[in-house]
Amino acid sequence: MTAPYDHYRMIPSLPAKITEKRKKPKIVAVVDEDNCTGCQACVPFCPVDCISTVPKEKYNIPIPPVQIRFNECIGCSICARVCTNMTWDAIDMLPVAQFESEYKIQLTDEKSPPYGIPKS
Ligand code: SF4
Ligand code: SF4
Numbered sequence: 008m009t010a011p012y013d014h015y016r017m018i019p020s021l022p023a024k025i026t027e028k029r030k031k032p033k034i035v036a037v038v039d040e041d042n043c044t045g046c047q048a049c050v051p052f053c054p055v056d057c058i059s060t061v062p063k064e065k066y067n068i069p070i071p072p073v074q075i076r077f078n079e080c081i082g083c084s085i086c087a088r089v090c091t092n093m094t095w096d097a098i099d100m101l102p103v104a105q106f107e108s109e110y111k112i113q114l115t116d117e118k119s120p121p122y123g124i125p126k127s
Contacts, residue, residue, distance in 0.1 A: 017092040022054040028118040032082030043072035043097040049086040076121035
């Protein structure tokens with residue numbers, strides 16, 4: 008039988024300090040905005056602080072979902088583990104090639120522009 012609060016062992020530690028991306032990762036986090044409660048539990052766990060709130064105008068609801076600044080993400084999966092183990096299950100980790108193809112966004116070795124370069 009699972010001891011009370013055992014599931015908390017699955018939760019990563021908060022980052023000791025905020026770092027930044029140094030090269031293009033192999034996987035990237037994508038929030039399912041229709042599934043995200045906007046609880047923001049994942050936000051402080053990101054070691055590069057690249058999770059932000061979707062602008063309120065997009066959905067016009069009191070608590071908007073969060074989004075990833077894709078080109079700043081280092082693909083560590085911590086946010087997805089936090090979301091799955093603490094709250095919901097709204098973050099997918101996608102291979103970068105799949106992400107770039109599906110979302111028509113080019114990621115780079117740099118962290119700018121924050122959301123990547125739109126592909127035509
Ligand atoms: S923890 Fe999950 S549900 Fe909460 S804001 Fe982050 S992605 Fe959304
Ligand atoms: S995978 Fe999640 S926690 Fe890790 S850098 Fe990307 S957005 Fe931040």
